[in-house]
Amino acid sequence: EAQVTQNPRYLITVTGKKLTVTCSQNMNHEYMSWYRQDPGLGLRQIYYSMNVEVTDKGDVPEGYKVSRKEKRNFPLILESPSPNQTSLYFCASSRPGNNQPQHFGDGTRLSIL
């Protein structure tokens, strides 16, 4: 089954404790992205990657890092999480082109205390 898999689905942690949210897709997609979704602000792009070793900032990259060492994986790293990073996070993947919808994972609900 074609899918984007995120782990963990839920995480409660404390300020300053480094964490990584993993994302893996099995569709051989070139493009991958991370979004965060917050009430009243909608879905905002954090980082995206157009292929292996090619990443770029989205709209809200501060406080986040990403890497794309393999085509299927695109982890999101919070080196020193803070409470304002409490949010619902989504990973997505797609093929290149304007007629290629992004496929989303089920989301990771992150709470930073």
Add this chain to the structure above:
Amino acid sequence: SQELEQSPQSLIVQEGKNLTINCTSSKTLYGLYWYKQKYGEGLIFLMMLQKGGEEKSHEKITAKLDEKKQQSSLHITASQPSHAGIYLCGADRTQGGSEKLVFGKGTKLTVNP
């Protein structure tokens, strides 16, 4: 930067009623995507529109893109409780690429039995 305005923000309808959700952009839309999200869950791809005047249907949901490619509408006929959720429109920011999407803030639909 391009922004997408969705209206209404929320909608409560009686089962069996028709409804329309709008998505408006200040700039030309290169690729327009409609997604549905159950509360706190992942985004499910519904339809994609690319050409001016294009219209697509799936079951009781019809999406249209106007000729100027700056406004899209999502119409649900004879709504059912299963249609409840948050509907999001998303658009490619650049011509030829789906790596950077901008999203509207969503329309929350409630269908009362």
